[in-house]
Amino acid sequence: MTRTEGKKKDALAEVVLGETTSFNGLLRFRETLRIRGKFKGAIEATGALIVDKGAVVEADHISVSSLTVYGTVVGEIQAIDKVDMLSGAEVRGDVTAARLRIADGVLFEGQCSMTRADKEVEIFSRPAGEIKAELQRFHGPGRE
Numbered sequence: 001m002t003r004t005e006g007k008k009k010d011a012l013a014e015v016v017l018g019e020t021t022s023f024n025g026l027l028r029f030r031e032t033l034r035i036r037g038k039f040k041g042a043i044e045a046t047g048a049l050i051v052d053k054g055a056v057v058e059a060d061h062i063s064v065s066s067l068t069v070y071g072t073v074v075g076e077i078q079a080i081d082k083v084d085m086l087s088g089a090e091v092r093g094d095v096t097a098a099r100l101r102i103a104d105g106v107l108f109e110g111q112c113s114m115t116r117a118d119k120e121v122e123i124f125s126r127p128a129g130e131i132k133a134e135l136q137r138f139h140g141p142g143r144e
Contacts, residue, residue, distance in 0.1 A: 019054070035071075053088060067097075 014032035017023060021037035027045065034050040035057060043049065043062045051057050051071045059075035066081045067073075069089040077083060077091070082099035085091050085106040096113040 014050075051089075 014034050015029065016034045017037050017039065019036045023037070023039050023041070025041045027033070027039065027041065027043045029045045029047045032048045032050065033045070034052060035055045036052045038056045040058045042060045043057075043064065045064045047064065048066045048068070049062065049064045050068045051073055053070040055071035057071070057073045057075070059073070061076045061078070062073070063078045065079065066083070067077060067079050068084045068086065069091055070086050072090040074092045076093050077095045077097070079095075079097040081097070082101070083095055083097045085100075085102045085108060087103045087105035089103075090107040092107075092109045094110045094113070096115060098115050100112060100114065102108055
């Protein structure tokens with residue numbers, strides 16, 4: 001593996017809490033975290049959070065850069081960038097984000113507050129290859 005390949009792999013790395021994992025407490029992370037099991041507590045992070053189908057997150061509060069929900073999330077959500085609720089997701093709690101997407105087939109109970117994105121942030125500054133790789137990881141075979 002070349003240095004460039006290693007850097008790309010690290011840039012797309014994510015931590016996974018597996019299906020049989022049950023975690024209580026405070027979660028802090030900087031990169032991407034994917035939850036496939038159960039979590040209860042609070043999440044304070046600068047990274048992205050993905051809640052997979054079948055996963056259950058019960059949080060006093062969730063503070064992340066972005067949130068993608070396929071499973072169940074209960075609690076107050078604050079996202080610097082965006083919140084995506086995809087078909088089959090259940091979200092109960094107030095949401096504050098710069099961007100919000102709610103797909104057909106989502107159960108959402110709560111209020112929504114839209115924030116303005118920081119003018120200093122350039123959301124289109126990521127290389128196209130990196131975005132394509134991320135989309136393939138999140139929406140590839142076997143994922144909804």
